[in-house]
Amino acid sequence: MNKISMRFLVSNDDGINARGINTLATMLRELGDVVIFAPNRDRSGASNSLTLDRPIRVDQIGDDAYSVHGTPTDCVHLAVTGVLDYEPDMVISGINDAANLGDDVLYSGTVAAAIEGRYLGLPAIAVSIVMDSCKDSHRKRDYKAVAHYLRRLIEHLENNPLPKDTILNVNVPNLPVDEIKGFKVTRLGNRHKAENALPITDPRGSTMYWIGPAGPEADAGDGTDFHAVKNGYVSVTPLQIDMTRHDFMGDLNRWLDQL
Template sequence: MRILVSNDDGYFAPGIAALAQALSEIGEVTVVAPERDRSGASNSLTLDRPLSLRRAANGFHFVNGTPTDCVHLAVTGMLDHLPDMVVSGVNHGANMGDDTLYSGTVAAATEGYLLGVPSIAVSLVSKGASDFSTAARVARDLAVRFMNQPLRQPMLLNVNVPDLPYEALRGTRVTRLGKRHKAEPVIKSVTPRNETVYWVGAAGAAADAGEGTDFHAVSEGLVSITPLQIDLTHTGQIGMVNDWLVR
């Protein structure tokens, strides 16, 4: 099994090292990740300059671009064979609810999916995590399951793992995305040169976090697995907008 691994925290992040190690036990792993932290890069592609691909001392490859660039470059130009799976992570922090729209971790997996490769994004729900072994082991479990029982349809899964020992996990649950409140206000400050700058505020608290959501599953000690799709069409409004235009 050939597995392409990427992330948005950078090729040096402990989460990707743990993930690559766990997946190397079941297949041939190639790591292509950003040269620096690109959290929040979403699905952006670099089109205004060329990309460079380099190899680090640990064998990981890194790109001076976004997570999407990394997977796109690997699948369409670097690798001799299409990978059997793309696994992105392990992200340091949750990617639940609205987070998925901004997440570079999810974006890397999404790019694999768009290129025809079954893909999984894996995140550890913790702000101060230092042990990524549980999430990496969950990713390996899912890869093994896919290897033995491939899904009949293209697969893009968003996986969020509680920050618990593997043995303490209460199982898995297939969920829908919850929803957060609006983000906190931007933080205004002044530089030593007397320039006003702004930091994007923290994500809001969970608003829709009831039974069946990713937020609820993780709070119960369960691994949340959310199948994602790419079609953004609001089919319920097609008729309404059509009527609005012809009036």
């Protein structure tokens, strides 16, 4: 298949050496030109944080790969606003090595990198693999299956662009290509509150804490991203940057009038 005329900026939150991002870059090179800007280490959970208290080191480690001593958002921001001498056509973040479903998008560095791309005016996709969608929990991650379905989306996007305020959050079940049932448009589900923080004691006797695991699924019924991947579909959720609760503005005005 001939290359499509696109230049891809690739990032993630698992770090420059993650298997997922390298699988993604390999697939995208079959479609167009690729440049990787990824954190120098795992920055999972970094959300949309920008590094503003110090300069950020960017190490070029190949002709088309940069290791950034910062967050996923830093990576995309620096690439687009100064390091590259051209503007990419699309930002793709992933392949994250675990799900980004429901509330996960609030914390995910993978999703944040895509959001930053959209903030800067570029089409953007975040893509993740969902491990617990597989009956065999010990099955190895099949990043090639993820790349297969992502490729179909990208090829369709080239000639059928989405609205400029839309980010796609894509979650692919960890199944063989021929066992995935196709795409399903979904909304974000949500989880119960997170489990309690886990205290541990350091060698000097001081208490430290691990952040507790994410809560179990709460809203995970038909139509949600949780439900789609559990039933063997690729979940495609449209996200938007505007977080304003427009339907509550009238009620809020009336509430303020009571002051």
